[in-house]
Amino acid sequence: MLDRLAHSRGLPQVIRTDYGKEFCGRAMVVWAHVRGVQLRLIQPGKPSQNVYVESFNSRLRDEYLNEHWFPTLLNARTEIERWRREYNEDRPKKAIGGMTRAAYA
Template identity: 50%
Template sequence: AGFRMTGETVSQVLERVVSTRVVPRSITVDHGTEFQSRALEDWAYRRGVPLDFIRPGKPVENAFIESFNGRLRDECLNVHQFASLAEAQAVIEVWRRDYNQQQPSSSLGNLTPDEFVGQRQAQQIVEEALCSG
């Protein structure tokens, strides 16, 4: 049986993410069915997060995720043959941790993604405190 990402699944994952991080100002998405779902629309409305849809046929408008997807394929998915879903999840998790915690990116000022997120969260908290006080 295949795995299909649904809007409900996306909403649940986003809820887990925002429980440990700052709620994003917006989320850029393509026109996949999981992003055009009522479940995701409801989640975004409840959280006050605008969904910014890229124009159809313009993946360059979401270049960061397109780059990430290519790197995931090249460095992980295309170099492993997975015997099971559990094995795939374990291998991808190791790759994800390395990517987020060990691999600095020039597009992020030579910070790792985790370091970049930490700086952005701190900046957002300060900005929100200044705006509310």
């Protein structure tokens, strides 16, 4: 997954995560080291240090995942991508004066 993302968007210099075992495990540490990506972990119990990701994950879960059932993994990927595009491109954002990100860019 991370290699596909890196291929389409390029490698980041830093990845900030919480202490989830998927982010602290050997595979992630080795992946980052081999590619020269620095891992930064937020302090335990401080989700405010990763507020944008926490906000997005909360909205995804509350607005979409809890409301839908996906019969296949392909269906889940397709539908979640549709929601993500709407969230990122079509939804007005207060932080940029009520404009969509597409209009702001």
